Amino acid sequence: MNRNPLEMQAIVNGTILTLDDRWTSYDCGMVIVAGTTIREVGPFDQVRLDRLGIPKEHIIDADGGIIIPGLVNTHTHIGMSLFRGIADDTANRLKRVIFPLERKLTTPEVVYTASLHSLAEMILGGTTCFADMYYFATQTARAAQESGIRGIIGQSVATYGGPDAPDFPTSVELVHRLDNLLKGNDRVMAAIAPHAPYSLTKQELLQCAEIHANRDIRILSHLAEMPFEESYTDEHYHMRPIPFYHQCNLLGPKSTMAHCIFADGNDQRLLVDTGTGIAHNPSANSKSGKGIAPAYDLMAKGARLGLGTDGPMSGNTMDMVNILGITAKFQKVLKKDPTIMTPREVLRAATRGGAEALHLEKSIGTLECGKQADIVIVGTDSPAMFPLYDPYAAIVYAASPADIDMTMVDGKLLMYQRKLYTLDPQAIRIQAKGMVSHIHKEMHELL
Numbered sequence: 001m002n003r004n005p006l007e008m009q010a011i012v013n014g015t016i017l018t019l020d021d022r023w024t025s026y027d028c029g030m031v032i033v034a035g036t037t038i039r040e041v042g043p044f045d046q047v048r049l050d051r052l053g054i055p056k057e058h059i060i061d062a063d064g065g066i067i068i069p070g071l072v073n074t075h076t077h078i079g080m081s082l083f084r085g086i087a088d089d090t091a092n093r094l095k096r097v098i099f100p101l102e103r104k105l106t107t108p109e110v111v112y113t114a115s116l117h118s119l120a121e122m123i124l125g126g127t128t129c130f131a132d133m134y135y136f137a138t139q140t141a142r143a144a145q146e147s148g149i150r151g152i153i154g155q156s157v158a159t160y161g162g163p164d165a166p167d168f169p170t171s172v173e174l175v176h177r178l179d180n181l182l183k184g185n186d187r188v189m190a191a192i193a194p195h196a197p198y199s200l201t202k203q204e205l206l207q208c209a210e211i212h213a214n215r216d217i218r219i220l221s222h223l224a225e226m227p228f229e230e231s232y233t234d235e236h237y238h239m240r241p242i243p244f245y246h247q248c249n250l251l252g253p254k255s256t257m258a259h260c261i262f263a264d265g266n267d268q269r270l271l272v273d274t275g276t277g278i279a280h281n282p283s284a285n286s287k288s289g290k291g292i293a294p295a296y297d298l299m300a301k302g303a304r305l306g307l308g309t310d311g312p313m314s315g316n317t318m319d320m321v322n323i324l325g326i327t328a329k330f331q332k333v334l335k336k337d338p339t340i341m342t343p344r345e346v347l348r349a350a351t352r353g354g355a356e357a358l359h360l361e362k363s364i365g366t367l368e369c370g371k372q373a374d375i376v377i378v379g380t381d382s383p384a385m386f387p388l389y390d391p392y393a394a395i396v397y398a399a400s401p402a403d404i405d406m407t408m409v410d411g412k413l414l415m416y417q418r419k420l421y422t423l424d425p426q427a428i429r430i431q432a433k434g435m436v437s438h439i440h441k442e443m444h445e446l447l
């Protein structure tokens with residue numbers, strides 16, 4: 001089913017939600033794809049289809065499903081999926097469990113295999129683009145390139161280095177290596193990923209901003225996530241985390257900050273005014289009891305806000321479909337108002353908002369002529385998807401990842417009718433099994 005990149009194809013017979021400025025939709029529509037981009041979006045027109053001469057085998061029947069822009073997962077650590085479920089819900093998990101576990105057991109092979117495993121889950125769940133920050137980032141980049149997904153891959157840097165580097169200067173070397181590997185690749189891009197305000201010195205954070213500017217690469221980081229972060233930056237720098245990052249030149253039109261839970265009115269204004277992208281992770285943030293970010297307030301102020309799952313040790317799944325309902329419900333609880341964070345607003349955040357948060361809105365995020373063909377079909381055969389009075393509400397409140405029928409990136413089919421075309425999940429699992437046995441043995445010493 002994989003197409004020659006110059007060929008035309010059509011997706012027909014589905015409800016199209018374009019997510020454009022006017023919320024244009026078509027009850028029975030068609031999307032024409034030419035090569036890697038969208039050529040036309042409109043009502044289904046057999047005469048037009050015949051005139052374009054698209055061969056039958058290049059026509060994808062959505063079978064009454066809902067055709068939407070691909071989901072954008074703005075914050076992940078996909079190289080951690082083989083650690084999923086270890087020491088869930090224990091105290092001080094980051095420093096007591098996760099950091100020592102990574103130090104001992106994270107290897108290039110583990111990151112590569114775990115990345116492939118997560119990518120299979122993400123593509124089956126309708127994710128077409130993701131932003132990741134982790135160690136051995138060249139391995140995640142390699143897996144992303146093989147899978148056909150779009151991504152921004154961040155190499156984690158910190159004072160203490162990580163499993164792939166003994167210190168900050170060595171982890172910076174890895175950023176250069178990643179960027180050299182991905183230079184000129186516009187589907188999988190490099191980023192520098194300072195871990196968090198408390199994980200690097202001010203000097204090191206300023207150096208990250210310099211590398212970002214000199215190399216013209218993205219910045220991904222965790223910000224205003226931890227309850228202790230405010231007292232940390234107050235004690236060391238006499239300011240709040242978000243203004244501190246601004247002083248370090250880390251906010252701006254090519255940076256994306258994950259979480260931003262502890263953001264007061266001034267912090268929110270700073271994020272909006274600097275054009276910083278925000279990755280909102282309501283599932284992971286609630287599981288860890290940290291709090292719920294003011295996502296609705298940020299959106300109302302015009303923030304570039306997208307949604308994310310966080311890593312598989314934090315949110316456990318890489319499922320963006322269930323994030324939709326969680327996003328709506330937590331914001332309603334936070335604001336004590338059932339009328340806010342509507343299905344339209346949530347689906348926008350998961351698609352177009354994600355593209356804005358990653359500063360990719362010129363090429364992805366909507367179904368419009370000229371955009372890259374990153375397209376998903378949400379099937380409507382399952383009991384929860386019937387009746388279908390409001391397609392936005394059905395996707396946000398009733399759909400599950402198993403309802404995704406097709407995932408396309410750059411006009412290439414990555415999954416259709418639940419079959420993956422670029423990855424073999426059985427082979428990945430066989431490859432992972434030996435690593436999982438080793439992790440199982442070793443983890444007991446750490447817990």
Ligand SMILES: [Zn+2]
Binds near residue numbers: 075
């Ligand atoms: Zn994270």
